[in-house]
Amino acid sequence: MTTFGFLIKSMFRRKLLVTLSMLSLTTAFLLFILLRSVAVLFSGDFASVSDVHMQTASKYAIILLLPHRYGEEIAAVEGVRAITFASWFGGVFKEGDDSAMTFAVDPSTYFEVHENYQISSEHLDAFLELRTAAVAPEAIMERYDLEVGQKVPVTSSIFPNINGEPWTFDLVGTYSSENEVEADYLPFLFHYEYLKEATGVSDVGWYTFTIEDPEKASEIAHIIDSKFENTADATKTMTESEAMKNWMSQIGDIGLMMNGIIGAVFFTMLLLTANTMIHSYRQRIPDLAVLKTLGFSNNKVAGFMLFESLLFCTTSAAVGIGIATLALNGIGPFLPTGFVLAVTGPTLIWGTSIALGLGLVIGLVPAISANRLVIVNALHTK
Amino acid sequence: MALVNLESVWKSYKKGRDRVEVLNDISFRVNSREFVALMGPSGSGKTTMLNLIGGLDRPTSGVVTVNDVVLNSLSSGKLARWRSESIGFVFQFYNLLPVFSARQNVELPLLLTKLSRKQRKKNAALALDIVGLSDRARHTPARLSGGQQQRVAIARAIVADPKILVCDEPTGDLDRSTATEILRLLQILNQEHDKTIIMVTHDPKAAEYAKRTMLLDKGKLVSSLLQSEVGAEVET
Numbered sequence: 047m048t049t050f051g052f053l054i055k056s057m058f059r060r061k062l063l064v065t066l067s068m069l070s071l072t073t074a075f076l077l078f079i080l081l082r083s084v085a086v087l088f089s090g091d092f093a094s095v096s097d098v099h100m101q102t103a104s105k106y107a108i109i110l111l112l113p114h115r116y117g118e119e120i121a122a123v124e125g126v127r128a129i130t131f132a133s134w135f136g137g138v139f140k141e142g143d144d145s146a147m148t149f150a151v152d153p154s155t156y157f158e159v160h161e162n163y164q165i166s167s168e169h170l171d172a173f174l175e176l177r178t179a180a181v182a183p184e185a186i187m188e189r190y191d192l193e194v195g196q197k198v199p200v201t202s203s204i205f206p207n208i209n210g211e212p213w214t215f216d217l218v219g220t221y222s223s224e225n226e227v228e229a230d231y232l233p234f235l236f237h238y239e240y241l242k243e244a245t246g247v248s249d250v251g252w253y254t255f256t257i258e259d260p261e262k263a264s265e266i267a268h269i270i271d272s273k274f275e276n277t278a279d280a281t282k283t284m285t286e287s288e289a290m291k292n293w294m295s296q297i298g299d300i301g302l303m304m305n306g307i308i309g310a311v312f313f314t315m316l317l318l319t320a321n322t323m324i325h326s327y328r329q330r331i332p333d334l335a336v337l338k339t340l341g342f343s344n345n346k347v348a349g350f351m352l353f354e355s356l357l358f359c360t361t362s363a364a365v366g367i368g369i370a371t372l373a374l375n376g377i378g379p380f381l382p383t384g385f386v387l388a389v390t391g392p393t394l395i396w397g398t399s400i401a402l403g404l405g406l407v408i409g410l411v412p413a414i415s416a417n418r419l420v421i422v423n424a425l426h427t428k
Numbered sequence: 429m430a431l432v433n434l435e436s437v438w439k440s441y442k443k444g445r446d447r448v449e450v451l452n453d454i455s456f457r458v459n460s461r462e463f464v465a466l467m468g469p470s471g472s473g474k475t476t477m478l479n480l481i482g483g484l485d486r487p488t489s490g491v492v493t494v495n496d497v498v499l500n501s502l503s504s505g506k507l508a509r510w511r512s513e514s515i516g517f518v519f520q521f522y523n524l525l526p527v528f529s530a531r532q533n534v535e536l537p538l539l540l541t542k543l544s545r546k547q548r549k550k551n552a553a554l555a556l557d558i559v560g561l562s563d564r565a566r567h568t569p570a571r572l573s574g575g576q577q578q579r580v581a582i583a584r585a586i587v588a589d590p591k592i593l594v595c596d597e598p599t600g601d602l603d604r605s606t607a608t609e610i611l612r613l614l615q616i617l618n619q620e621h622d623k624t625i626i627m628v629t630h631d632p633k634a635a636e637y638a639k640r641t642m643l644l645d646k647g648k649l650v651s652s653l654l655q656s657e658v659g660a661e662v663e664t
Contacts, residue, residue: 055532339484341512
């Protein structure tokens with residue numbers, strides 16, 4: 047028998063009680079990881095967007111379009127380097143499925159502004175040449191089992207095709223992003239001109255542009271918004287990272303809600319687990335007195351209690367995090383394109399810290415009590 | 429040569445506002461390889477004295493010296509280490525840890541040593557062999573009789589090879605024949621394995637196995653007689 051073996055066996059002296067308590071805590075950590083992943087998704091912190099990129103959209107709602115002529119006026123502002131635009135198309139690739147991110151763009155400028163996107167010259171040339179051409183990121187290619195060269199039928203509730211049939215795009219290439227996380231959020235892209243000709247809509251969803259000096263972002267935003275302030279199409283200009291967060295926040299303060307639920311779950315778990323540990327300690331007072339009698343020091347016996355508590359919490363956390371990771375991987379394919387639920391590094395650090403903190407907090411009282419246990423009194427406790 | 433030496437030992441406890449005197453100016457010696465029985469009525473201070481000798485408690489005043497170590501001066505950490513090296517304890521209710529097997533219970537004190545896992549296991553098996561329980565090594569206390577549990581407790585007490593065994597009513601929970609077996613085992617440990625044994629007992633029959641009997645009453649040492657002297661006193 048080793049000291050570790052001794053501790054494990056001591057911990058499971060009441061197998062059912064300890065196993066059920068660990069399962070409760072495992073469930074709490076499972077919930078924590080799932081809810082934190084949702085909170086992270088809605089916080090927008092996951093998106094790798096640079097403050098060199100800025101976005102001008104309608105002041106009132108991202109779904110409202112802006113006049114095409116705004117592009118030239120924004121491009122003329124000092125400090126603006128390159129500009130492009132896009133319109134939200136809301137494409138549905140498979141009947142009954144949710145819409146995937148599908149943008150109508152200007153291929154000649156889109157990849158110039160989004161310089162972190164990678165597309166081969168062959169695919170870009172093909173995209174530029176054909177009016178019905180489209181390019182798709184790997185995530186969408188895999189999800190809908192698409193191949194370069196095929197025709198892709200897509201429907202849209204925002205821009206329904208006049209003939210009532212699905213839109214048909216010629217998939218001429220793929221593209222990717224230097225950033226692995228961002229790669230999962232890339233949209234399906236097709237010609238804005240194709241949309242414009244077919245629907246007669248000449249306005250655009252938003253403008254994205256790069257600036258020369260990120261420190262002048264606020265100044266440039268102010269200049270642009272001032273230009274259109276007293277028009278029917280007032281704008282709101284932000285860096286791309288601000289825009290992402292702004293869009294997410296329109297759904298609601300999901301992060302706050304999630305953190306609230308997580309807090310309630312852990313507070314309950316703290317009380318329940320602390321109760322289990324104190325109950326376990328009280329039952330073991332004679333055993334602890336025996337250990338002290340045999341020569342285990344006060345600190346050693348206290349350390350055993352603390353270690354047990356930490357082991358209890360970290361094991362529960364590890365199992366909970368493991369199941370949550372598997373669950374997130376499992377539900378990933380069923381989420382709309384662009385929505386990726388993943389266990390991030392900070393979430394893991396939070397989970398580990400909570401497990402250690404919880405272990406210390408709930409182990410502290412039994413540990414201190416064990417340290418102060420008077421052998422001659424405790425030996426005869428039943 | 430005195431292995432245990434108590435000099436003017438006083439012990440009192442606080443009970444509410446009052447102080448209860450448990451031991452009053454006790455002085456005595458126990459020589460190496462002695463087997464001493466401590467007798468006396470309930471509340472006479474027998475167990476308190478045993479606790480002082482075993483380093484489980486400290487005197488209010490006076491000096492307790494065991495194997496040339498003055499226990500009063502040791503910190504709680506050093507006292508714990510001293511206990512692990514120098515003393516074996518046997519209790520009335522065995523005090524075995526219920527989830528562990530007999531062998532694991534015996535092995536417990538060895539977790540504090542630097543012995544290898546293999547050596548610990550070997551020593552525990554040897555101790556169980558000495559008390560005649562090799563065939564019950566894998567049994568948990570719940571699957572052992574009272575006498576067997578006490579044998580395991582004795583094996584645990586001797587596994588680290590201490591010089592002294594302190595036994596608090598080791599036969600108090602056992603029937604006569606089992607008690608006799610345990611007492612014979614203690615006698616063997618005393619005579620053949622050179623263990624110094626100090627045993628608290630209410631039972632005069634149990635005290636007969638000791639070489640000397642000390643009688644305590646109301647916290648004072650009333651008499652200290654060799655076994656032959658006890659017999660003579662009873663006759664007179």
